[in-house]
Amino acid sequence: MNFVKTTVLLAALTGLLVMIGGLVGGPSGMVLFLVLAGVMNFFAYWFSDKMALKMAGAHEIQESQDPQLFGIVRDVANLSGMPMPRVYVVETDTPNAFATGRNPNHAVVAVTTGIRRILTERELRGVLGHEMGHVKNRDILTSSIVATVAGAISMIGNMLLWSSMFGGFGGGRGGENRNPLLMLLVAMVAPIAASLIQLGISRQREYAADKSGAIVTHDPEALASALEKLERGVTSRPMEPTPNQQAVSALYIVNPFRGQGMSNLFSTHPPLEERIRRLRDMAAGR
Numbered sequence: 001m002n003f004v005k006t007t008v009l010l011a012a013l014t015g016l017l018v019m020i021g022g023l024v025g026g027p028s029g030m031v032l033f034l035v036l037a038g039v040m041n042f043f044a045y046w047f048s049d050k051m052a053l054k055m056a057g058a059h060e061i062q063e064s065q066d067p068q069l070f071g072i073v074r075d076v077a078n079l080s081g082m083p084m085p086r087v088y089v090v091e092t093d094t095p096n097a098f099a100t101g102r103n104p105n106h107a108v109v110a111v112t113t114g115i116r117r118i119l120t121e122r123e124l125r126g127v128l129g130h131e132m133g134h135v136k137n138r139d140i141l142t143s144s145i146v147a148t149v150a151g152a153i154s155m156i157g158n159m160l161l162w163s164s165m166f167g168g169f170g171g172g173r174g175g176e177n178r179n180p181l182l183m184l185l186v187a188m189v190a191p192i193a194a195s196l197i198q199l200g201i202s203r204q205r206e207y208a209a210d211k212s213g214a215i216v217t218h219d220p221e222a223l224a225s226a227l228e229k230l231e232r233g234v235t236s237r238p239m240e241p242t243p244n245q246q247a248v249s250a251l252y253i254v255n256p257f258r259g260q261g262m263s264n265l266f267s268t269h270p271p272l273e274e275r276i277r278r279l280r281d282m283a284a285g286r
Helices: 002-056 067-080 113-118 121-136 139-165 180-217 220-236 243-251 261-266 272-283
Strands: 058-060 086-090 097-100 108-112
Touching: 002 058, 002 097, 002 108, 002 139, 002 180, 002 243, 067 086, 067 121, 067 180, 097 121, 097 243, 108 113, 108 121, 113 121, 113 220, 121 139, 121 180, 121 220, 139 180, 180 220, 180 272, 220 272
Parallel strands: 086 108
Antiparallel strands: 058 086, 097 108
């Protein structure tokens, strides 16, 4: 079901890109922006892991520095049928973890120093199962495509806004048939719609990774317990919302900033209460 929902949302995002690309330049505009999105996606796919690790402030460690952590990672990788990933650490009191890498052969798992202080070995195994699930499910590829298409839509929206300011709607082939008010509306609404679709896809991939990790480790309760501790830990020690950390916040297993109220509508993560409920339903055999 998560796969079907993700596919539908991806199709909606692509359709939105094609629609507003056509508004900007007709058929040629549609092709131009699809090609541009493809080029952007190519670079995101090959280099997004390096950029994410740098922005998160993560550094690689060796097994001699934390043999217990390496032992858990190796065990979960074996259970997942995946090669041993590289291990990184983020020096922060905020408890959290994330994974990146374009495929299982180039995977990276990163944990914060804060998460090592509050989770038991069993709970940490559940968290790492979730992160390895992201890699195994090719969520890095999915998120790269989504981010690229959403970014292209935002770029087109900005172009439309600038065109409206300088009277550019009427120029070009077929420009006389364009409704300036419609173009302005699309310019304002399309980027918001793209962001909401992007967030919806991110949430579905979190549910899927929860399920994958619980199945691989045979311990849904461990991940549910870990999520409860992480929620309390992030609430008491949230990350500083710097531009770099905001850029990689969607990668973490829980929202590192803990927004409340209406800001939850724009959260990259589904409600923790619902994630925990689903995991405990799995543990109870429901």
